[in-house]
Structures are given as structure tokens and as C-alpha cells.
Amino acid sequence: MKYESQRVAMPYFVFALILFAGQIVFGLILGLQYVVGDFLFPEIPFNVARMVHTNLLIVWLLFGFMGATYYLVPEEAQTELHSPLLAWILFWVFAAAGTLTILGYLFVDYATLADVTLNKLLPTMGREFLEQPTITKIGIAVVVVAFLYNIGMTALKGRKTVVNIVLMTGLFGLAVLWLFSFYNPSNLATDKYFWWFVVHLWVEGVWELIMGAILAYVLIKLTGVDREVIEKWLYVIIAMALITGIIGTGHHFFWIGPPEYWLWLGSVFSALEPLPFFMMVVFAFNMINRRRRNHPNKAAMLWAMGTTVMAFLGAGVWGFLHTLAPVNYYTHGSQITAAHGHMAFYGAYVMIVLTIISYAVPIMRGRPYGNSNTAQIVEMWGFWLMTISMVFITLFLTAAGVLQVWLQRIPESGSALSFMAGQDQLALFYWMRFVAGAFFMAGLVVYLGSFFVKGQAAPDEEVRGTPTQDA
Amino acid sequence: MAERFTKSMARNIYLGGSAFFVLLFLALTFDTQLRAMPERDNRNELTEEVVRGKHLWENNNCVGCHSIMGEGAYFAPELANVFDRRGGGDTEVFKSYMRAWMNSMPTNIPGRRQMPDFNLTDQEIDDLSAFLEWTSKIDDNDWPPNIEG
Numbered sequence: 001m002k003y004e005s006q007r008v009a010m011p012y013f014v015f016a017l018i019l020f021a022g023q024i025v026f027g028l029i030l031g032l033q034y035v036v037g038d039f040l041f042p043e044i045p046f047n048v049a050r051m052v053h054t055n056l057l058i059v060w061l062l063f064g065f066m067g068a069t070y071y072l073v074p075e076e077a078q079t080e081l082h083s084p085l086l087a088w089i090l091f092w093v094f095a096a097a098g099t100l101t102i103l104g105y106l107f108v109d110y111a112t113l114a115d116v117t118l119n120k121l122l123p124t125m126g127r128e129f130l131e132q133p134t135i136t137k138i139g140i141a142v143v144v145v146a147f148l149y150n151i152g153m154t155a156l157k158g159r160k161t162v163v164n165i166v167l168m169t170g171l172f173g174l175a176v177l178w179l180f181s182f183y184n185p186s187n188l189a190t191d192k193y194f195w196w197f198v199v200h201l202w203v204e205g206v207w208e209l210i211m212g213a214i215l216a217y218v219l220i221k222l223t224g225v226d227r228e229v230i231e232k233w234l235y236v237i238i239a240m241a242l243i244t245g246i247i248g249t250g251h252h253f254f255w256i257g258p259p260e261y262w263l264w265l266g267s268v269f270s271a272l273e274p275l276p277f278f279m280m281v282v283f284a285f286n287m288i289n290r291r292r293r294n295h296p297n298k299a300a301m302l303w304a305m306g307t308t309v310m311a312f313l314g315a316g317v318w319g320f321l322h323t324l325a326p327v328n329y330y331t332h333g334s335q336i337t338a339a340h341g342h343m344a345f346y347g348a349y350v351m352i353v354l355t356i357i358s359y360a361v362p363i364m365r366g367r368p369y370g371n372s373n374t375a376q377i378v379e380m381w382g383f384w385l386m387t388i389s390m391v392f393i394t395l396f397l398t399a400a401g402v403l404q405v406w407l408q409r410i411p412e413s414g415s416a417l418s419f420m421a422g423q424d425q426l427a428l429f430y431w432m433r434f435v436a437g438a439f440f441m442a443g444l445v446v447y448l449g450s451f452f453v454k455g456q457a458a459p460d461e462e463v464r465g466t467p468t469q470d471a
Numbered sequence: 472m473a474e475r476f477t478k479s480m481a482r483n484i485y486l487g488g489s490a491f492f493v494l495l496f497l498a499l500t501f502d503t504q505l506r507a508m509p510e511r512d513n514r515n516e517l518t519e520e521v522v523r524g525k526h527l528w529e530n531n532n533c534v535g536c537h538s539i540m541g542e543g544a545y546f547a548p549e550l551a552n553v554f555d556r557r558g559g560g561d562t563e564v565f566k567s568y569m570r571a572w573m574n575s576m577p578t579n580i581p582g583r584r585q586m587p588d589f590n591l592t593d594q595e596i597d598d599l600s601a602f603l604e605w606t607s608k609i610d611d612n613d614w615p616p617n618i619e620g
Contacts, residue, residue: 110535111530131532228478232476235482243489246495255541260612330616333549338545409615419619
């Protein structure tokens with residue numbers, strides 16, 4: 001850690017991991033409710049647990065992105081953070097707002113929550129992933145703008161690297177697109193169209209810039225490869241992400257009202273959306289093969305490789321599986337969508353945040369070369385347990401989805417099974433998904449346990465060899 | 472060989488490519504929203520009742536279990552075509568179905584998925600029915616494939 005103010009990233013990472021644990025607990029509750037329908041009813045109905053599960057994910061990823069930004073922007077800019085105090089204030093404001101919102105979901109009836117938070121003045125609630133009370137949405141906007149100010153002032157007064165520019169662009173896009181969460185017309189078709197400006201253009205647009213920048217930063221640090229080479233890759237990857245992803249939004253416009261030309265545009269461009277993720281895999285493995293140093297933090301290296309592979313599988317391959325309009329006609333809104341969503345979010349965004357945590361947290365704890373070998377082994381066990389469990393969650397949900405489509409979607413009206421009759425036939429796969437989810441929880445416990453293993457990697461484990469032949 | 476492709480070329484592809492596609496996306500959005508949607512989304516029948524129904528839909532977080540035009544949660548049935556599935560396309564039949572359904576929730580059958588009792592008035596249930604009926608008439612390229620949603 002070169003600048004003292006980078007340390008402000010620490011509370012962001014710690015709180016992110018706490019929320020992550022909460023997210024998984026609610027994931028297990030949901031998984032069980034799929035097979036034991038009345039589990040925890042009426043105390044925690046499915047819709048409440050789901051809202052907690054997805055909102056915790058979004059909020060902890062935002063904490064992770066902010067932590068990553070506070071950590072890497074000062075170092076890239078070669079200057080102290082503009083205002084560490086502001087960063088601390090924003091941390092507490094965001095943490096309090098997030099916690100209160102989740103507690104509101106759990107302990108207040110949703111309609112009452114809408115009522116007491118004066119949703120009727122500016123109705124924005126009750127839409128998937130945007131369930132937050134309007135006041136919370138305003139809070140998020142304020143926190144993000146102040147955060148951008150703090151980071152922007154830092155980046156502007158120092159060295160302007162491509163990593164910083166791309167990261168700032170992604171975060172700025174995130175903030176601008178968030179404004180669409182306040183637009184909720186009474187026409188459902190219009191509402192849905194612009195809802196995707198937040199949801200799709202975040203996760204298949206500007207968040208890919210954030211992911212690319214964090215990945216590039218970590219690879220520069222871990223491999224010692226020339227910054228020029230890494231920055232060139234970063235530009236090409238984000239170019240592909242935006243060139244395919246922006247018009248790729250059209251794959252959400254197939255069945256919600258927009259005209260038929262979106263069937264073509266959405267299919268063609270979103271079929272190309274795996275490209276940037278594939279390039280990230282090639283990028284990461286290439287840079288690691290051409291490394292000029294063997295960084296002793298092997299766990300961070302594993303996360304960096306893992307995030308590219310899993311993002312490519314989850315976002316790329318599983319996205320492609322159902323993105324073409326003739327396929328999507330049958331699979332839209334089935335368990336196949338859920339399978340894709342789980343692996344894509346885990347691979348791309350959960351794992352990139354865990355990558356930067358794996359790299360940065362040991363340094364902030366005074367272990368510049370990484371955690372002790374034992375701690376790294378425990379962390380890698382966490383990596384494999386969580387990642388393999390997520391692969392199985394995805395496979396079981398995919399199997400459930402294929403069967404659901406076969407029973408409920410493909411037959412003609414009259415011979416197709418009703419939704420609930422179909423769900424009964426999927427119970428076996430839902431049980432297996434639940435078991436895989438329990439293994440994921442075990443993996444998370446192991447992962448979190450790795451933070452409590454003492455000791456650090458020794459400098460002499462750092463092997464600075466001669467450059468490899470093709471470097 | 473690779474050196475011929477420089478960083479500034481990569482940056483130009485990024486800037487030019489994204490600027491072009493942002494503009495194209497905006498143009499398509501204008502065409503979709505201003506030209507195409509008015510003829511497809513049934514907005515002439517967007518009554519006060521439908522608007523109230525949409526607010527009820529949102530304030531009770533219906534999308535937390537159900538999907539509507541395939542979006543939402545996958546825990547409970549698709550509702551964009553429930554007007555056709557349960558009401559047979561008839562407004563009065565659908566309204567009485569909805570009143571009977573909403574007032575019999577939750578079923579409390581052990582082990583089965585449960586829908587909460589949202590304590591809606593008859594007027595509110597009618598508003599919700601109007602919203603679902605209106606939604607069923609949006610031209611969504613003939614999705615879903617069959618009546619089961």
C-alpha cells in the first residue's frame with residue numbers, strides 16, 4: 001500500500017463480505033421455499049426473502065466496487081485520496097441506509113413500507129431489483145455522486161492512467177443510468193423498456209468497464225507485465241463490451257411490447273456479447289503466462305483467473321444458450337433465466353470483487369506479499385467450494401429449466417402442464433440445487449475463515465525471475 | 472506483429488465504437504417509443520383504474536413471486552396472460568375469478584407454496600384485474616407460447 005488513504009477501502013470490503021453472507025442465508029431460504037412451499041410462511045414470504053437476497057447482492061457489490069475504487073484510484077493516480085473523511089462519512093451513510101432498507105423489508109409489510117416512505121409522491125417501488133423505497137434510491141444517488149466527486153478530484157489531480165479513466169467512466173455511467181430508476185411511467189410497457197436502462201446497461205454495460213478496470217489493475221500488480229500491453233487489452237475488451245452490449249439490450253425487448261426489429265437486433269448483438277468475456281479469459285491467461293514476477297499471493301491470482309472463466313461461462317455461454325429470439329420465445333422467464341443469472345453474477349461480479357479483496361486486504365493488513373501459505377490454502381478451498389457449488393447450482397437450475405420448458409412451454413394449450421403442476425415435476429432438481437447451495441454456504445464459511453489464519457507470505461517467496469522468452 | 476495494433480488504435484475503437492452504438496441505441500429508442508409503441512402497447516385503454524391497479528401491483532411487490540411478460544420471479548405463475556387463462560378473455564368473469572382467488576389466499580395447505588393475504592378491498596381487486604386485463608392486450612410478439620404462460 002503506497003498511500004495511507006487507500007486504507008479507507010477496508011470497511012467497504014468488510015461490510016461487503018458481511019452482506020454477502022446475509023445474501024447466501026436468504027438464498028438458502030429461497031431454495032428451500034421452492035420445495036417446501038410454506039417454509040417460514042407467513043413470517044418471511046418468498047417475495048420478501050427474494051428481495052433481500054437480490055438487494056443484498058446489489059448493495060454488497062456496490063460496496064465492493066467502491067472499496068476497489070478507493071483502493072486503486074489513489075495508487076494509480078499516485079496521490080492521496082481527496083478526502084478520506086468524506087469516504088468514511090459515505091461509508092456510514094450507505095451502510096446505515098442499506099441496513100435500514102433490508103430491515104424494513106424484513107420487519108415491515110411491503111405495502112406499509114411503501115406508505116410510510118411516501119412512495120406515492122414519487123412511485124418507484126415494487127419493480128424487480130428496484131424494490132428500494134424512493135428515499136433509499138435518492139440516498140444511493142447522493143452517496144454515489146459524493147463518491148464520484150471524491151474519486152474524481154483524486155483522479156484529476158494525479159496521474160491519469162487508463163485503468164483510472166475506464167473505472168471512472170464505468171462508475172459515471174453507473175450513476176447516470178441509476179437515474180432511470182426514478183422513471184416509472186404508468187404504462188407498463190414503457191416502464192419495462194426504461195427499467196432495462198438500469199438493469200441491462202449496468203450489468204451488461206458499464207459494470208463490465210468496472211470489472212475490466214479492476215482486473216487490469218490486479219493483473220498489472222500480480223504479473224508485472226508492462227502497463228502498455230495491459231491497457232491496450234483493456235481498451236479492446238471494453239470496446240467489445242459496449243459495441244455488443246448496448247444494442248444487445250434488445251434481447252430484453254423481445255416480449256415486452258417493442259417492435260419486431262428488436263428480435264433481429266437483440267439476437268445478433270447479444271449473440272456477440274460473449275466476445276468481451278472470452279477476451280478477458282485470453283487476456284488474463286496471456287498476461288499470467290507472460291508474467292515478469294511470481295507474486296506470492298497465489299490466491300489472488302486464482303481469483304483473477306477464476307473470475308474470467310466463470311464470467312465467460314455464466315454471462316457468455318449461459319447467456320448465449322437462450323439469447324436467440326426463437327429459443328428465448330420458449331425459455332424466457334423460466335428456470336434457465338435463473339440458472340444464467342446465478343452463474344453470471346457470481347462469475348463476473350462476485351468473483352471480481354473477491355479478486356480485489358484477495359489482493360488488497362492482505363496489503364492493508366500489513367502483509368505486503370499476501371497471506372501465509374496456510375491462509376491462502378484455506379482461501380483457495382473456499383474458492384473451489386463456492387465455485388464448484390455454483391457450477392452445480394447452475395447445472396441443476398438448467399436441468400429444471402429444460403424440463404419446465406418441455407412440460408409447460410412447448411406443448412399446445414390444453415396439453416401443456418400448468419405452472420404449478422410443472423413445478424411439482426421439478427422438485428428433484430430443486431432439492432439438488434438446495435444441496436449445492438448448502439455446499440456454497442460451506443465454501444463461504446471456509447473462505448471467511450481464511451481471514452482469521454495468522455501469518456504472512458515471506459518476501460523471499462517472491463521470485464523475480466528473468467523475463468520469460470516471449471515477454 | 473502485435474505492435475502494429477497500438478494502444479491509441481484500441482482507444483479509438485473504444486471511443487468511436489461506443490459513441491456510434493450509443494447514438495444508434497438512442498435513435499432506435501426514439502423510434503420504438505415515439506413511432507412503434509403507441510400502436511402496440513394498448514395505451515388508449517390506459518384508464519385511471521389500470522393506473523391504480525399498477526400501483527397496487529407495485530406496492531404489494533407482486534413481481535417478487537410472479538412474472539409479468541416473463542419478467543420478475545419464477546416462483547408463481549406468469550400473469551401477463553392470466554386474463555385469458557383464468558378469465559377466458561371476459562372482463563366480468565375475470566373480475567369475479569380475481570375476487571374469489573384473492574379472498575381465499577393463503578390456502579394454508581401444508582408444504583405448498585403460499586400466497587399472502589394482501590387485504591385488498593373489492594375495489595382494489597377490480598383495479599388490479601383491470602391492470603392485468605390491460606397488460607394482456609399489449610402486443611408482445613405473441614408471447615407466451617401457450618395459455619399456461
